[in-house]
Amino acid sequence: MMRTEGRAKRLPRAVRERQIMDAAVDVFSRLGFHAASMDEISEVAGISKPMLYAYLGSKDELFATCIRREATRMMEAIATGVEPDQEPDVQLWSGLRAFFGFVGENRASWMVLHRQASTQGGPFAVELTDMRGRAVSLVAALLTQSTKAPATKLEAESLAAALVGAGESLADWWLDHPEEPAGVVAARLMNLVWMGFGDLVDGNVWHPPSRR
Amino acid sequence: MMRTEGRAKRLPRAVRERQIMDAAVDVFSRLGFHAASMDEISEVAGISKPMLYAYLGSKDELFATCIRREATRMMEAIATGVEPDQEPDVQLWSGLRAFFGFVGENRASWMVLHRQASTQGGPFAVELTDMRGRAVSLVAALLTQSTKAPATKLEAESLAAALVGAGESLADWWLDHPEEPAGVVAARLMNLVWMGFGDLVDGNVWHPPSRR
Numbered sequence: 053m054m055r056t057e058g059r060a061k062r063l064p065r066a067v068r069e070r071q072i073m074d075a076a077v078d079v080f081s082r083l084g085f086h087a088a089s090m091d092e093i094s095e096v097a098g099i100s101k102p103m104l105y106a107y108l109g110s111k112d113e114l115f116a117t118c119i120r121r122e123a124t125r126m127m128e129a130i131a132t133g134v135e136p137d138q139e140p141d142v143q144l145w146s147g148l149r150a151f152f153g154f155v156g157e158n159r160a161s162w163m164v165l166h167r168q169a170s171t172q173g174g175p176f177a178v179e180l181t182d183m184r185g186r187a188v189s190l191v192a193a194l195l196t197q198s199t200k201a202p203a204t205k206l207e208a209e210s211l212a213a214a215l216v217g218a219g220e221s222l223a224d225w226w227l228d229h230p231e232e233p234a235g236v237v238a239a240r241l242m243n244l245v246w247m248g249f250g251d252l253v254d255g256n257v258w259h260p261p262s263r264r
Numbered sequence: 265m266m267r268t269e270g271r272a273k274r275l276p277r278a279v280r281e282r283q284i285m286d287a288a289v290d291v292f293s294r295l296g297f298h299a300a301s302m303d304e305i306s307e308v309a310g311i312s313k314p315m316l317y318a319y320l321g322s323k324d325e326l327f328a329t330c331i332r333r334e335a336t337r338m339m340e341a342i343a344t345g346v347e348p349d350q351e352p353d354v355q356l357w358s359g360l361r362a363f364f365g366f367v368g369e370n371r372a373s374w375m376v377l378h379r380q381a382s383t384q385g386g387p388f389a390v391e392l393t394d395m396r397g398r399a400v401s402l403v404a405a406l407l408t409q410s411t412k413a414p415a416t417k418l419e420a421e422s423l424a425a426a427l428v429g430a431g432e433s434l435a436d437w438w439l440d441h442p443e444e445p446a447g448v449v450a451a452r453l454m455n456l457v458w459m460g461f462g463d464l465v466d467g468n469v470w471h472p473p474s475r476r
Contacts, residue, residue: 140461210438211456213436214437
């Protein structure tokens with residue numbers, strides 16, 4: 053017993069916590085918050101249940117920690133993906149590609165963030181509202197920097213809220229249509245918000261720089 | 265006692281139920297699902313608690329009934345608002361105006377539908393998912409009928425999902441900025457999805473027919 057604990061403790065705490073959270077995101081995304089059990093999470097993580105509690109607290113605390121981590125990872129992926137020195141359309145395109153790229157490669161994260169967290173309510177709703185607020189602020193800042201279109205702060209913020217909502221809703225739709233490639237889904241939203249239906253009706257489609 | 269019950273019963277059941285639901289939507293929107301009590305709802309509705317239960321069941325059942333009614337009212341307002349014989353842009357504009365008009369005049373409905381229901385989860389999430397599905401189908405049908413843009417069913421559906429998400433998110437943002445007129449908010453989304461940022465950057469703005 054002492055030996056097992058000794059061996060388990062050799063892993064740095066950060067590494068151990070990451071393993072546990074990876075396991076938790078996997079279990080939460082597959083089973084949903086209610087059906088997910090600490091037994092199954094400890095089994096998938098390969099540690100004992102007492103250690104699971106010692107590291108990351110109750111199921112509620114673990115779930116909240118997962119939401120925070122996945123939200124932060126996603127925001128970082130988008131912030132890293134955006135190419136700030138490019139033209140506005142390329143900035144938007146790189147941001148959308150980063151977002152759908154992240155969701156495509158981390159469907160479990162998106163499941164937990166968007167579906168599980170939003171249908172659990174309570175304290176998790178606060179985490180989600182906070183995350184959305186940060187996403188809207190980031191997009192509003194990008195819009196203000198890169199276009200002359202939003203004349204006022206309110207206008208930039210409301211357009212950013214619409215854009216974030218469109219992205220969330222489309223990513224959610226995509227969970228049910230995983231056969232569609234990330235680039236196709238991203239390009240669809242790019243065309244909608246950059247070209248607009250007005251141009252799409254006339255057959256004018258937005259092309260990435262490489263295809264011009 | 266008999267006399268009071270007798271008087272209460274003179275109202276047709278449908279009218280009585282409508283009064284109760286109006287009271288329930290008001291209380292749920294102000295206090296949230298958890299803090300809302302059947303005591304307060306019966307007080308606002310002006311009927312006894314036993315009658316409240318007899319008419320519309322438990323708090324859970326009453327909440328689900330409210331969601332269904334408000335969702336149906338909203339969908340009807342949008343379907344009635346859309347002018348199917350008009351050009352595609354005017355159809356979209358009339359739909360958006362109907363949506364934001366409904367939300368503006370029924371903020372309590374939108375609070376219950378979007379914020380309270382989505383943060384309660386459980387069985388209410390099913391009602392909401394169903395409502396969103398109907399909204400996305402309605403918009404997808406409009407897009408397919410009125411534009412040549414979405415080439416495939418998947419494309420129409422995904423663009424509709426994006427548009428519905430943008431509308432929801434913007435309406436949610438609007439709850440926190442009620443000083444903005446409905447027409448201004450609707451016109452912003454119209455410009456985003458019809459003109460697109462590409463045109464907005466160049467200062468090309470969409471105008472309703474009356475201002476052309």
